Amino acid sequence: MxxxxxLFQKVWERHEVVPQTADTPxxxxxxxxxxxxxxxxxxxxxxxxxxxxxxxxxxTIGTMDHSTPTRTEQVFGGKPISIASAxxxxxxxxxxxxxxxxxxxxxxSDKRGIVHVIGPELGATQPGKTIVCGDSHTSTHGAFGALxxxxxxxxxxxxxxxxxxxxxxxKTLAINVTGRLRPGVTAKDLVLAIIGRIGVGGGTxxxxxxxxxxxRALNMDERMTVCNMSIEAGARAGMVAPDAVTFEYxxxxxxxxxxxxxxxxxxxxxxxxxxxxxxxxxxxxxxxSTVEPMITWGTHPGMVAAVTGSVPATSTDPVFERxxxxxxxxxxxxxxxxxxxxxxxxxxxxxxxxxxxxxxxVLKGHRIAxxxxxxxxxxxxxxxxxxxxxxxxxxxxxxGAEWRESGCSMCLGMNGDTVEKGQYSLSTSNRNFExxxxxxxxxxxxxxxxxxxxxxxxxxxxxxxxxxx
Amino acid sequence: xxxxQSITSRTVVLxxxxxxxxxxxxxxxxxxxxxxxxGKQLFADWRYLADGSPNPDFxxxxxxxxxxxxxxxxxxxxxxxxxxxxxxxxxDHGILAVISSEFADIFRSNALKNGLVPVIVDDATLQxxxxxxxxxxxxxxxxxxxxxxxxxxxxxxxxxxxxxxxMQGVDQLxxxxxxxxxxxxxxxxxx
Numbered sequence: 001m002x003x004x005x006x007l008f009q010k011v012w013e014r015h016e017v018v019p020q021t022a023d024t025p026x027x028x029x030x031x032x033x034x035x036x037x038x039x040x041x042x043x044x045x046x047x048x049x050x051x052x053x054x055x056x057x058x059x060t061i062g063t064m065d066h067s068t069p070t071r072t073e074q075v076f077g078g079k080p081i082s083i084a085s086a087x088x089x090x091x092x093x094x095x096x097x098x099x100x101x102x103x104x105x106x107x108x109s110d111k112r113g114i115v116h117v118i119g120p121e122l123g124a125t126q127p128g129k130t131i132v133c134g135d136s137h138t139s140t141h142g143a144f145g146a147l148x149x150x151x152x153x154x155x156x157x158x159x160x161x162x163x164x165x166x167x168x169x170x171k172t173l174a175i176n177v178t179g180r181l182r183p184g185v186t187a188k189d190l191v192l193a194i195i196g197r198i199g200v201g202g203g204t205x206x207x208x209x210x211x212x213x214x215x216r217a218l219n220m221d222e223r224m225t226v227c228n229m230s231i232e233a234g235a236r237a238g239m240v241a242p243d244a245v246t247f248e249y250x251x252x253x254x255x256x257x258x259x260x261x262x263x264x265x266x267x268x269x270x271x272x273x274x275x276x277x278x279x280x281x282x283x284x285x286x287x288x289s290t291v292e293p294m295i296t297w298g299t300h301p302g303m304v305a306a307v308t309g310s311v312p313a314t315s316t317d318p319v320f321e322r323x324x325x326x327x328x329x330x331x332x333x334x335x336x337x338x339x340x341x342x343x344x345x346x347x348x349x350x351x352x353x354x355x356x357x358x359x360x361x362v363l364k365g366h367r368i369a370x371x372x373x374x375x376x377x378x379x380x381x382x383x384x385x386x387x388x389x390x391x392x393x394x395x396x397x398x399x400g401a402e403w404r405e406s407g408c409s410m411c412l413g414m415n416g417d418t419v420e421k422g423q424y425s426l427s428t429s430n431r432n433f434e435x436x437x438x439x440x441x442x443x444x445x446x447x448x449x450x451x452x453x454x455x456x457x458x459x460x461x462x463x464x465x466x467x468x469x
Numbered sequence: 470x471x472x473x474q475s476i477t478s479r480t481v482v483l484x485x486x487x488x489x490x491x492x493x494x495x496x497x498x499x500x501x502x503x504x505x506x507x508g509k510q511l512f513a514d515w516r517y518l519a520d521g522s523p524n525p526d527f528x529x530x531x532x533x534x535x536x537x538x539x540x541x542x543x544x545x546x547x548x549x550x551x552x553x554x555x556x557x558x559x560x561d562h563g564i565l566a567v568i569s570s571e572f573a574d575i576f577r578s579n580a581l582k583n584g585l586v587p588v589i590v591d592d593a594t595l596q597x598x599x600x601x602x603x604x605x606x607x608x609x610x611x612x613x614x615x616x617x618x619x620x621x622x623x624x625x626x627x628x629x630x631x632x633x634x635x636m637q638g639v640d641q642l643x644x645x646x647x648x649x650x651x652x653x654x655x656x657x658x659x660x
Contacts, residue, residue, distance in 0.1 A: 017655040018648060023629045027648050029655055039552065041502035046642070055652075067500050085500035092502050136551040136575060152553035152579035153504075154641075162645045164652055168628060170574075200487055201545035201571055234548060236574050300487050300548070318486050318543060412550075414496040433491040433549060435514045 004275035006172050007241050008207045011147040011272065015130045017164055025166040031129040032059055032146075033159045034115045035102070037093040038066040038414075039134030043157035044096040054100040056163045061124060062097045062104035064090055065114045066135075067415050070377050070404035075107055083416055100160070113380020113406045116140040116348040120224065121382055123253025127242035127269040132159060137348045137430065138237075139230040143223035144250070145242035145272045147207070150231065170236045171281040173206040174274075177214030179289035184464035186358070187222035188350055188428065188447035190214070191229040192294035192304045198284060200302040203235030206281065209274060210240050214288030220249040221352040228349045229430055232301040241273040293462055295335055296432045296445040298323035303432075307450055307462045310334045326434055327442050328422070335460050342425040343374040343401075343455040344437075345448050347411035350428035351379030355448045356387050360395040362452035362466050367400050369458025374401035375417065377409040401455070413438040426454045470584045472638035475609045476565050478538035482602035483528055486543035490576060493547065493555040507554055508561030529562075533603050538565040541598045545569075546587075547576025556585045566608050568615065570595040581631045582641060588615055588625045610636050 005013075012028070020026035033056075040062075047054070054060060067086035073079040081087035090107060097104035105112040111122065116137050119125040127145035132138060134156045141148035151165065158165055175194060181187070195202075208230050215223065223240045230238025240246075247266055250256045257265040274280075292306035303323055305311065311324070313332040324331060329338075345351070345359050356378060368374050376396045378384040384406055387393055393403045410417040411429035413436065419425040421440030428451050432443035446454070449463035456466060498510040516527050523530045540559070546569035547555060556579050559567070566586035577587045588608055590598070594617075598604070607616040610632055616622045634641060 017651050025628070025630055027645065027651065029652070029659075038499050042504045042553075045502075050642075052646075066496075083500065089500055089502060134551060134553075136549065138551075150551035150575055152551055152556075152575060152582065154553060154579065154582040158642055158645055161642060162648070162652060163656075164645055164648065166630075166641055166645060200548055201573075204545070204571060204574060231549075234545065234573055300489065302487075318484075322485070412491075412496040414499055431489075431491065431549060433489045435495055436491050439495075439514055 004277040004279070006274040006278045006280060007145060007209055007239055007272055008147065008172050011128055011130065012169060014128065020169055025168045027164050028130060028167045030059070030132050030159050030163055030165060032061070032119065032124055032131040034119055034131065034133035034138070035060060035062045035156065036066055036115050036133070036135065037064045037089040039153050040096065040156055041089065041092050042153050043160055044100065046157045047100070047160060052161045054102055054160045057101045057103070059163060060102045060160070061119070062093060062102050063112055063115050063118055064093055064107060065406070066408045066412070068107060068407045069416055070407045070409045072405055075405040086415060110381045110385070113382065114348045114351065114408060116228065117351060117379035117383065120144065120220070121253070121380055123250050123256035126250065126256065127246060127272050132165065136231045137228050139235065140224050140228040140348055142227040142230065142237050142239040143220060144246055145239060145269065147237055147239065149237040170207045171205055173203055173208045173235065174280040174283040175208055175210050176283060176285040177210060177212040177288050178285060179214055179287040180217050181214065181288045181291060184449060184467050185291050185293055186447040186449055187218055187225040189291050189294040190288055191226045192296070192301065192445065193291045194286060195229065195233045195301050196294070196304040197286060198233055200232060200300045201234045203230060203233035206235050208233070208235045208238045209280070210238060215240055216243065219354065220245060221354040224352070225349055229301065232430055242269045293447060293450050293464070295450060295460060296443070297327065297329055297335060299326055299432055299434050301430070301432060301445060305335060307336055307446070307460060336462055338460045339424060340372060340426045340444070340454050340459060341423040342419050343368070343372060343451050344410040344425060344427040344429065345451050346375065346377030346379070346409050347429035348379065348408070349430045350448050351377060351383065353383050353386055355428065356383070356392050359448040359452040360392045362449055362463060363399040363456065364395050366456045368455040372455055372458050374455045375404060375410055376401050377404045378406050380406045410437055412436060413441070426451050426460065470638045470640060473584060473586065473610060473635050475607055476538055476586065477605065477607040479603050479605050480539045480541045480568070480598060481528055481534040481537040482541045482599055484543060484599045487545045487548055488542050489549035490547055490552050490555040491549055494552065494558045499552060499554055504557045506561060507558035508563070511558040511562045536563070538563060539568060539606055539608070540564045541568045541595070543569065543599065544571045544595070546572050548573040551575045551579070553579045553583070556580045556583045560585050568595070568598060581635065584635060586610070586635065590615060590623055590625060594623050
């Protein structure tokens with residue numbers, strides 16, 4: 001009888017082309033390689049220099065999202081892309097994908113979107129796959145029971161040329177989530193609470209498996225939000241074992257198996273669970289029913305508190321004082337009621353249809369506060385279309401927000417959507433590092449509910465106050 | 470990649486924890502299609518004042534930091550994004566090794582593939598290095614040893630394969646391409 005194995009172990013062992021030894025890493029086969037304009041040009045250059053081809057263009061999908069504009073006229077014509085270096089990256093990716101025979105969702109494609117949004121949306125992200133991309137938030141795809149992680153550009157080149165990576169097996173960390181989230185508390189709050197608990201380096205060297213009732217109760221969009229931010233705890237990847245919720249999401253999607261192949265796939269996917277008695281290197285337990293709406297107050301995602309709470313009075317974090325100075329906060333300061341200048345709803349963390357519905361639900365019938373700028377950026381062109389079909393765009397526009405074309409947008413200040421120095425940006429994205437949204441920008445990470453409620457009031461607001469209205 | 474046997478240098482110290490890759494090189498500098506010349510953008514938001522002049526208070530700008538090849542940073546160095554531009558920028562600036570008590574996984578992997586040596590030390594050693602900037606250290610790969618002033622030395626963990634690649638200047642893509650028969654067999658068995 002074979003020993004009990006974890007989900008991670010099962011997926012890993014299926015993909016060992018050459019197993020790891022004491023002296024050499026494993027050669028691991030990659031089932032899906034997602035590429036985008038920012039982290040691939042130098043990899044294609046290496047292929048060209050060495051006369052290599054893309055080994056498996058059929059397992060490679062390209063999109064453009066990071067440096068692309070979100071203004072309609074720059075995406076669909078009428079005006080050029082305002083940043084010349086961004087336009088050059090877009091053109092370079094088109095040239096590279098044409099030359100090497102890789103499928104590309106180009107700027108005007110209705111299948112384009114943030115790389116971690118379109119993989120699942122197309123049904124290309126599936127349980128048991130190994131999925132990589134030159135982007136740290138590749139951990140998102142682990143929500144389907146895939147082993148998905150971010151890689152650097154050299155490794156992008158390795159996968160393009162060989163469809164394999166040299167990898168050393170990570171340790172495993174089980175995060176057991178008991179209980180269920182209360183109304184007004186979201187998956188974003190849950191993952192922020194987890195990072196607050198284990199720290200921004202708490203998952204380093206590990207693959208996290210999120211388990212328990214609190215995870216099983218989440219829909220796929222919510223599971224993606226949780227796995228997305230695994231990397232903010234330093235983890236190599238985050239995973240959730242696939243179940244009926246996963247299968248329901250995938251069924252009928254363009255690249256999901258169809259007919260008899262679907263039934264066979266589901267039978268196989270049902271085996272992708274950690275066996276009873278499987279041993280994790282570490283375990284952490286957290287009760288979802290005790291989680292409050294959360295917001296970050298500092299310059300990394302572990303500097304986080306309840307929206308109803310305060311900046312800590314003291315901290316053992318050596319960069320505590322520095323973070324407070326950067327953020328313009330004082331130790332012990334109450335968070336609710338603190339001013340907000342910009343609200344951003346979007347990013348690979350929180351730009352999916354259910355995120356937009358949640359935000360629109362709070363905004364409906366309200367105007368955003370005077371002086372607040374609000375940007376709503378759907379994760380993909382498909383989500384944009386679905387949201388418009390439901391009239392969500394009207395709710396955002398009527399409230400005074402801007403409704404844009406899909407992309408990474410204000411999550412990282414490299415595509416023209418930036419936050420001014422000193423401004424407070426309440427953002428549904430994933431990183432509150434110094435300068436992340438623009439030089440000197442002050443980022444407060446929170447859920448779409450908290451973002452929308454704070455936009456209405458113009459100050460950090462517990463969304464439950466508006467949900468009761 | 471040039472083979473590396475050992476690195477001897479004075480240290481430049483950044484006494485901060487959780488130094489993320491957005492600090493090492495901000496996202497607005499990633500709109501390049503080349504890996505060259507990123508050194509001038511290394512730590513751009515800390516290193517330069519609003520008018521573009523060097524910030525005299527920033528550790529890398531101090532006279533004694535010039536020519537230092539070894540950077541010492543606080544715990545969880547390189548957290549955040551997967552951008553390989555981070556090790557490219559460090560190397561282009563002339564940094565050949567980084568010492569910390571913990572590195573983010575993707576940064577460490579990227580560093581090793583470019584000949585930037587990540588040296589993991591225990592917390593006590595790190596605290597000593599953070600408190601004593603500018604000391605001369607030697608990183609010896611053959612023995613996986615960091616030699617400190619006064620004859621003291623500590624060993625650091627590094628996978629045998631990664632160390633071999635650094636010391637021989639081996640390009641890992643070349644190694645993977647040699648596995649073509651195994652990869653083809655795997656693809657056939659899975660098809």
